[in-house]
Amino acid sequence: MNQVRVGLLVAAALLAMPLTAAAQPKKAQPKEINLDEEGAEKPAEAPTEGEGAGAAEGEGETPSGEGEGLGDICKIDPSACPSINMDEAAKRDINAEMYAVQQIYALRRFRFEITPYFGITMNDQFVAHPAPGLGLNFYITNVLAVGVNGNFYAALNSPSNFNFQTSRAARVGIPITEYAWNANANFSYVPAYGKFAGFGDFIFHYDFYVLGGVGAIATRPIAVVDPDNRTFEYKPRLSFHVGGGLRIFFNRWFAVVAELSDYIFFDELENPGIPIGNDANGNPKAQDPTTWTAPETSFTNNVQAQVGFSVFLPFSWEYRLPK
Amino acid sequence: MMRRFVNSLCASRLLRRGMLAALTGCAALAMSAGAEAQEIQLTGPLAGAPAVRKLRLHRAGRIEITPSASFTLLDEYQRTIMPGLRVMYHPTDWLGFGVWGGYGIQTTTSLTDELQVKAIDERNCPTDSNTATDTACKLTAVNLTRGNLAQDQLGRMQWVAAPQVTVVPFRGKLALFATLFVDTDISFFVGPAVIGVQERAPCGKDNDGNTLTDRPCAAQSSFQLESRIAIAPTFGVGWNFYPTSFFGFGAEWRALPFAWNTSGFDNAGSGNDEAFPDTAVNNKDRQFRFNSMVSVNLMFSLPMKVKSSD
Numbered sequence: 001m002n003q004v005r006v007g008l009l010v011a012a013a014l015l016a017m018p019l020t021a022a023a024q025p026k027k028a029q030p031k032e033i034n035l036d037e038e039g040a041e042k043p044a045e046a047p048t049e050g051e052g053a054g055a056a057e058g059e060g061e062t063p064s065g066e067g068e069g070l071g072d073i074c075k076i077d078p079s080a081c082p083s084i085n086m087d088e089a090a091k092r093d094i095n096a097e098m099y100a101v102q103q104i105y106a107l108r109r110f111r112f113e114i115t116p117y118f119g120i121t122m123n124d125q126f127v128a129h130p131a132p133g134l135g136l137n138f139y140i141t142n143v144l145a146v147g148v149n150g151n152f153y154a155a156l157n158s159p160s161n162f163n164f165q166t167s168r169a170a171r172v173g174i175p176i177t178e179y180a181w182n183a184n185a186n187f188s189y190v191p192a193y194g195k196f197a198g199f200g201d202f203i204f205h206y207d208f209y210v211l212g213g214v215g216a217i218a219t220r221p222i223a224v225v226d227p228d229n230r231t232f233e234y235k236p237r238l239s240f241h242v243g244g245g246l247r248i249f250f251n252r253w254f255a256v257v258a259e260l261s262d263y264i265f266f267d268e269l270e271n272p273g274i275p276i277g278n279d280a281n282g283n284p285k286a287q288d289p290t291t292w293t294a295p296e297t298s299f300t301n302n303v304q305a306q307v308g309f310s311v312f313l314p315f316s317w318e319y320r321l322p323k
Numbered sequence: 324m325m326r327r328f329v330n331s332l333c334a335s336r337l338l339r340r341g342m343l344a345a346l347t348g349c350a351a352l353a354m355s356a357g358a359e360a361q362e363i364q365l366t367g368p369l370a371g372a373p374a375v376r377k378l379r380l381h382r383a384g385r386i387e388i389t390p391s392a393s394f395t396l397l398d399e400y401q402r403t404i405m406p407g408l409r410v411m412y413h414p415t416d417w418l419g420f421g422v423w424g425g426y427g428i429q430t431t432t433s434l435t436d437e438l439q440v441k442a443i444d445e446r447n448c449p450t451d452s453n454t455a456t457d458t459a460c461k462l463t464a465v466n467l468t469r470g471n472l473a474q475d476q477l478g479r480m481q482w483v484a485a486p487q488v489t490v491v492p493f494r495g496k497l498a499l500f501a502t503l504f505v506d507t508d509i510s511f512f513v514g515p516a517v518i519g520v521q522e523r524a525p526c527g528k529d530n531d532g533n534t535l536t537d538r539p540c541a542a543q544s545s546f547q548l549e550s551r552i553a554i555a556p557t558f559g560v561g562w563n564f565y566p567t568s569f570f571g572f573g574a575e576w577r578a579l580p581f582a583w584n585t586s587g588f589d590n591a592g593s594g595n596d597e598a599f600p601d602t603a604v605n606n607k608d609r610q611f612r613f614n615s616m617v618s619v620n621l622m623f624s625l626p627m628k629v630k631s632s633d
Contacts, residue, residue, distance in 0.1 A: 125399050162399060166434075169466040169588035169600075170442045171459045174434075194507065196495030197375045200417075203495075 104193060105205040106252045107317060108139040115257055117308025119151060122260070123301060126163040127176045127222070130156045133306065137188055145188040149213075149241075151263075151304070153179035159222065173225045175269035175294070179302070180234040182263055184215030184241040206248045213241040217263055217302070221270040221293065229284075230270065230292045239265035245306070253315045259306040266297040375494070378632040379506055381565045382413035382491060385624045393425055393577070393618040400435045400477045400585055403427040405616070411489060416632075419489040419510075427480045431473050439472045452541040464541040465527075465602050466588045475546040476587025478522035480614075483579065485557045487514030497564070506565040516557035516579055523587035524549035527603025540589060540604050555581035563622065568629040571622040579616070582609040 074081035115135035121128050130153075137147030157178035167174060192208040217239040223230040245259030271294045275285035285291055393405040407425025414420075431439075442463065449455050452464035468475035493509040526538045526545035538545050561575030584590075590608050592601030601607075 122397070125397065165588065165590050166399075166586070169463070169586065169590065170438055171463050172438060172442045192497055192499045193501070194495055194497030194504075196493040196507075196509065197378075199492050200375060200378075200494070203375075 104142070105195070106249045106255070106312065107142055108145070108190070108312065109142040111139055111317065112313045113137040113139065113145070113147070113310050114313065115149075115308050115310045117257065117259070117306045119261070119304040119306040122303040122305050126160060126174055127178060128156075128158050128160060129153050129179050129302065129304070130158075131179075131182075131304070133308075135186075135308075137186075143190040145190075147186050147188060148184065149186060150181065150183040151179075152181050154181065157222075167224070173272060175272065175298075176222045176224060177219050177267055177269065178222055180218040180220070182215060182217035182239060184213040184239070184263075186211045186213030186241060204248060204250070206246060208244065208246055210244040211241070211261075212243075215239050215241055215263075217265050219265075219267055221268060223270060223292075225270055225272055226274050226286060226292075229274075229286045232270075232292070235268070237265050237267070239263050247310060253312040255310040255312075257306070257308050257310050259308075261304050261306060263302040263304065265300055265302070267300040269294045269298050271295075376633065378416075378494065379565070379568070380416045380630045380632060381506060381508070381568075381571065381624060382419060383416040383630060385413055385626065385629075387411045387413065387419070387421070387622055387624050389620045389622045391423075391425070391618045391620045393616045395480075395614065395616045397615065398432055401429045401431055401473060401479055403429055403480050403616070405480075405483065407483075407618070409620070413489075416494070417491045419491070420487075421489070422484065422486045424482065424484040426482045429473070429479050431477075435472055435477065438467075443467055443469065443472060450543050465600070465604070466586075468546040469543055470546065474548075476523045476548070478520065478583050478585040478587065479548075480579075481519040481521055481550070483516055483518050483557075485514050485516035487512045487557065508563050508565075510561045510563060510575075511559070512561070512575075513556070513558040516555050518553040518555060518579065518581065519550060520553045520583055521548040521550050522584045522609075523547070523604050525603075525605040527589075527601070528592075528605055530606045532605075535603075540602055545604075546587075553581050553583065555579050561618075561620070563620070565622075569624050569627040571624070573620045573622065575618045575620065577616050577618060579614040580611065581614065582611045584608045584610070585612065 113136070115137070117133050117135065119131045119133055121130065131151040133149060133151040135147060135149035137145040139145040159176060163174060163176065166172070188209050188211040190207050190209045193205070194207070195203055195205045197203050216236045218234040218236045220232040220234045221230075223232065241261060241263055243259055243261030245257055245261075247255045247257050249255045271292055275288070275291045277285055279285055279288060387410070389409040389411070391407045391409060393403075393407055395403040395405075405425035405427045407423060409421060409423040411419045411421030446457065446459055446463075448457065448460035448464070448467070448469050450469055452461060455461050455464065489510050489512040491508050491510045495507055496504050497507045498504045524538075524545070524547050526535060526540040526542075528534055557577060557579050559575055559577035561573055563571055563573030565571040584604070587604065588608065589600045589602060589604050590610070591597050591599065592603055592605070592607040593599050597607055
């Protein structure tokens with residue numbers, strides 16, 4: 001019976017301990033936070049590297065609680081106190097699998113990317129070629145994708161005031177063209193991935209990509225030299241596509257995209273000269289369509305700045321990669 | 324920790340001394356331990372932790388000396404390449420004050436070359452436009468020199484000096500090919516810019532509208548450049564990389580919006596909204612342009628040692 005009393009007293013004393021301990025660090029207790037999906041499942045474990053709120057930037061760090069934990073063991077049971085030389089242990093070579101940027105936030109492998117965007121001309125002061133566009137990509141690996149993209153220019157081409165003023169002042173006709181559409185098949189590669197801390201408070205992720213492809217663009221000259229006689233039809237031409245862009249992720253399936261793309265092709269320009277006289281049938285040569293275009297094609301870079309957003313499908317996926 | 328302590332007690336002495344007391348005590352302890360675990364779950368171990376630890380402060384308390392080369396974009400008649408220098412002091416890692424300046428060197432665009440060949444050289448207009456027989460020569464006498472287009476009438480930015488405030492809201496790191504990584508930040512800057520501009524001197528009428536009888540625009544002698552100072556806002560964004568503690572590199576885009584006459588043409592001054600030529604070249608022919616440029620920067624920071632955040 002005495003043993004029972006002693007046992008109950010010990011139990012009562014022990015009961016009091018955690019209650020006191022719980023009250024003690026009231027002001028030092030951390031605030032409630034909204035943990036991310038994975039982290040929320042095991043909050044008491046060591047902080048994950050990379051995207052977690054405690055991610056180390058720069059030189060890395062030693063978790064502050066490690067030493068305290070060993071000290072507690074020694075206080076409770078000196079015989080169980082581990083005899084580890086911490087200095088020696090710290091010098092050991094560790095073959096840890098580390099990546100420059102840990103925990104890629106949005107994996108792309110086996111996902112579709114749908115990118116609506118709007119593009120504006122960067123290098124043509126004479127005619128603006130704004131265009132809505134759409135890009136579709138499928139990522140074969142996390143960094144390599146195959147896809148298509150297209151731009152719709154028709155009805156949005158607009159000759160500039162600069163073109164008008166230069167022609168008026170110098171009395172020189174400058175050949176200009178307009179575009180109808182363009183379509184390309186592309187390979188995309190993502191060589192760089194990173195993350196930013198915004199105002200030292202929140203973290204967002206981004207990546208760089210480059211792309212290259214081949215396709216077609218439909219163009220036609222705008223008649224400025226002899227608009228009375230000349231009308232042109234759109235013709236598709238072989239074009240090459242090179243570009244690069246930046247994608248900033250807002251969550252794991254939505255990102256904003258800024259891209260600079262160059263659509264390279266040989267364009268047909270209006271003939272700056274007007275043939276005079278009549279042909280063998282008595283028709284004016286100026287009305288012969290074969291005389292309307294310049295004899296040589298012109299190497300053209302249609303450089304376009306594109307801004308849009310990306311949606312990745314499926315929205316969620318199983319996180320299997322180690323980084 | 325408390326749970327392990329309790330478990331060891333339960334498994335050893337108390338269990339041997341009194342099964343009932345131990346069971347009662349362990350049950351009670353388990354209840355309180357469970358309550359404490361629940362509280363930890365609510366708060367979380369990372370609560371209150373900063374978003375980033377051990378951040379290398381590449382800017383805080385340092386002077387940054389940055390040689391740069393700037394290249395103007397979307398030029399119509401002349402491109403400007405501008406070697407320059409930026410000196411900044413950053414009292415904190417996110418705020419800096421300094422000045423940027425550069426000296427402009429011009430090269431002509433293909434449009435200027437085409438105009439020189441087709442509109443000036445091949446047309447071969449006489450020096451005195453009154454003696455011209457070619458209609459094009461008569462009509463373009465006000466707008467085209469008979470000499471060198473670039474030297475006689477095209478506007479140019481000679482130099483720029485711009486005090487500026489820089490804010491660095493975004494700081495991060497970038498992995499290249501998943502192996503190399505580099506510290507990086509994005510900065511925004513704004514300030515006033517003082518620009519030394521050369522553009523075609525007024526002819527026909529001065530900037531106040533008074534007739535300049537001794538300087539008709541059709542006379543070849545009117546084709547000369549005059550210097551002036553333009554004040555404009557400047558702002559932009561930069562992306563910087565820090566491979567070492569004292570050296571970095573980056574690129575920035577800068578806007579310098581102001582009105583000037585890049586062509587030396589008589590574009591405006593009469594008619595509706597003064598949108599038609601008035602055979603005079605003056606400030607009415609200046610047009611607002613969103614001049615922009617891209618700079619490539621090499622950044623050296625002093626002192627060379629970099630600090631880290633907590």
